[in-house]
Amino acid sequence: MALHFELVTPSKLVRSEDVHMVVVPGSEGEFGVLEGHAPFMSTIRDGAVQVYKTAGGEPESIEVRGGFAEVGDAGLTVLAEHVED
Amino acid sequence: MASLKELKDRIKSVKSTQKITKAKQMVAAAKLRKAQAAAESARPYAERLAGVMGSLASKVSGDSAPLLLRGTGASQRHLLVVVNTDKGLCGGLNSNVVKEAKKQAERLIGQGKDVSFYLIGKKGRAPIKRDYADRIDHHYDTSEMRNPDFAEAEKIAEELVGKFEDGEFDVAHLIYPIFKSALAQDPTTVQILPVPAPEQAVTSDAAVEYEPDEEEILADLLPRYIRTQLFGALLEREASEQGASMTAMDNATRNAGELIDKLTIQYNRSRQAAITTELIEIIAGAEAL
Numbered sequence: 102m103a104l105h106f107e108l109v110t111p112s113k114l115v116r117s118e119d120v121h122m123v124v125v126p127g128s129e130g131e132f133g134v135l136e137g138h139a140p141f142m143s144t145i146r147d148g149a150v151q152v153y154k155t156a157g158g159e160p161e162s163i164e165v166r167g168g169f170a171e172v173g174d175a176g177l178t179v180l181a182e183h184v185e186d
Numbered sequence: 187m188a189s190l191k192e193l194k195d196r197i198k199s200v201k202s203t204q205k206i207t208k209a210k211q212m213v214a215a216a217k218l219r220k221a222q223a224a225a226e227s228a229r230p231y232a233e234r235l236a237g238v239m240g241s242l243a244s245k246v247s248g249d250s251a252p253l254l255l256r257g258t259g260a261s262q263r264h265l266l267v268v269v270n271t272d273k274g275l276c277g278g279l280n281s282n283v284v285k286e287a288k289k290q291a292e293r294l295i296g297q298g299k300d301v302s303f304y305l306i307g308k309k310g311r312a313p314i315k316r317d318y319a320d321r322i323d324h325h326y327d328t329s330e331m332r333n334p335d336f337a338e339a340e341k342i343a344e345e346l347v348g349k350f351e352d353g354e355f356d357v358a359h360l361i362y363p364i365f366k367s368a369l370a371q372d373p374t375t376v377q378i379l380p381v382p383a384p385e386q387a388v389t390s391d392a393a394v395e396y397e398p399d400e401e402e403i404l405a406d407l408l409p410r411y412i413r414t415q416l417f418g419a420l421l422e423r424e425a426s427e428q429g430a431s432m433t434a435m436d437n438a439t440r441n442a443g444e445l446i447d448k449l450t451i452q453y454n455r456s457r458q459a460a461i462t463t464e465l466i467e468i469i470a471g472a473e474a475l
Contacts, residue, residue, distance in 0.1 A: 109234060111336045111417050113227040129397050142238070143397040144406050169407065171238055178234055182336065182410065 105176030257380030270310030
């Protein structure tokens, strides 16, 4: 019951871990991704990606700019040009 | 034959040159490790982006495709984006890149196309100016940049895309050295604009939802893809420069060592000869008494 989450910038792989849920600020509204999400692609507006390590836990916020999210069989991949954490 | 003093001075100067090349070699070796790590950590992003681009581009085609993918429909005016280093002391790296650029230019001019150059880095300017002074479109100065910086790649990409959208050229090629090892850096040419259609990507049959639609995502991703490619080229350039510099300086250090050995032998011989001559003079003088 874990979602594989990867956050990648042009200069490095920032995160690669199994988490419970990630809330992504999509350009047409925020969306949460849990394990087993249907294949999905979206651009991201500049804002905070919230990573929930465990169900009901406190989220960790990562500011991203110029982002793009892809949900596939392998989990969620967020490509961002700039990351501030 | 050179006098003893001259030889001594010569040895001293070669020794100090050797110290410099040795230092430069060690600096390059340290920087190379860093540059290689940077190039490697940039790979995941580029790969994923290329993957997404591939699956999207095969879905969006025809007239609805964005300009950056579709192109202007012509292929008359070509822009060669040549990536050179800013510093020398790196062996044949820059001249190899320039050679490749000139080869491409010759080929395109031979086909009756218009060619212009967009130069990145200082060291390509002089040699390209010599042959194609009137075709140089722009110099992009990266000498202020200490490490390859994504912001820098962004600026270059913005300029290129702007020129492309203004219709200043039809096709752009990027020429840069690919780092293979400290001994080999191959100059390569890739087309960056319009973004070459990927070879039919294997799309998963799962229905992927897009938000907003495919075209908008693609329009958003294409400039990003170009930026990533330019950033990749800057990283490759950095690694190539350090690798080539390390090898060149290693050779220079070794040559200086050989030269010092040779000069030292010569110095000792002349010293010996001088002593022998002096002795002979003394003995001859003593005998004459």
